Each structure stands twice: as structure tokens, then as C-alpha cells.
Amino acid sequence: MRFLKKIFASKEVKAALGVLDELAYECNSQTFSLVREQVELAILEHPERFVSILKSQGRTPREKIYSMMEHVTGDYLECGSSDFYIHRGRLNPTGEQLLKIYNHIIDRMKEDGCISEEETQKQKSDIQDRIKEVG
Numbered sequence: 850m851r852f853l854k855k856i857f858a859s860k861e862v863k864a865a866l867g868v869l870d871e872l873a874y875e876c877n878s879q880t881f882s883l884v885r886e887q888v889e890l891a892i893l894e895h896p897e898r899f900v901s902i903l904k905s906q907g908r909t910p911r912e913k914i915y916s917m918m919e920h921v922t923g924d925y926l927e928c929g930s931s932d933f934y935i936h937r938g939r940l941n942p943t944g945e946q947l948l949k950i951y952n953h954i955i956d957r958m959k960e961d962g963c964i965s966e967e968e969t970q971k972q973k974s975d976i977q978d979r980i981k982e983v984g
Contacts, residue, residue: 858893861900864910865892872918876953880946884925888917915958919972922951926976929983938981951976 858866869889873881892899903913925933925947926940933944940948952973959969 858896859900861903861910862892862896865899865914868911868914872914872954872957875957876950878946878950880943881950884918884921884947884950887921888914891917911961912963915954915961915963918954919951919958922947922954923976923979926951927979927983934983937983940980944980948976948980 866889869885873885899913902908903910906913908916926944933940933947935941955964955969955972958964959966964972
């Protein structure tokens with residue numbers, strides 16, 4: 850069913866899925882699929898809503914994908930699950946991969962002018978602080 854949704858998707862949805870493909874290539878990590886699945890599902894389950902949000906927020910598909918990926922990855926890192934942590938404040942290899950993905954997305958947001966250098970540093974610092982608190 851997802852296959853058909855992708856074929857008949859709007860140009861905005863196809864552009865968003867292309868950004869996910871691009872990030873998958875850049876991140877080159879099995880863990881990326883964990884995050885991608887959540888974002889892709891949200892888009893494909895409600896494509897009209899996705900397009901509506903883009904228009905109402907005045908965002909490009911790329912900006913929205915970065916934002917969605919940052920939120921999903923951050924949520925996983927903040928959840929404290931043993932799937933991502935060895936013990937409190939210490940990530941396991943999957944958690945480390947999630948952190949690399951998070952940092953890569955934040956860096957891409959900065960490179961593309963979505964956020965400033967100050968915001969980049971704040972985001973990275975905030976996630977490190979939250980990692981120390983959970984797990």
C-alpha cells in the first residue's frame with residue numbers, strides 16, 4: 850500500500866521522500882531506518898495534512914523533513930529506553946548512531962539556513978544535557 854501512495858503522491862510529498870532518501874545516503878546507518886519509518890509513516894498516512902502544514906507554515910519539504918527528523922530522533926534519545934542506553938547518561942551503539950543522525954540533521958539545518966550557528970550549538974548542547982539526565 851505504501852508503494853501506491855508513493856507513486857500517486859503530490860509533488861510536495863515526493864520531494865519530502867526524496868529528502869529522506871538523501872539523508873539515508875548521507876547517514877549510511879541501519880539506525881536511520883528507525884527514524885525514517887516514523888517520519889515516512891506520518892507523511893504517507895496523511896499526505897494532504899502534510900501539504901497543508903507546509904503551506905500554512907511557509908516551509909519547504911526539506912525544512913519540514915529536517916524538523917520532523919530532528920523531533921523523532923530527539924524523542925528517541927530523550928526516552929531513556931534500554932534500546933538506546935547502557936545506563937543512565939550512557940548511550941549504547943544504537944543510541945550513539947541516533948546521536949550522530951541528530952547532529953547531522955542539525956548541521957544540515959544550519960547549512961541550509963534553517964537555523965543559526967547559535968541555535969545549532971544550543972540544540973546540540975540541549976540534547977547532550979538531556980542524554981545525561983535519562984537512561
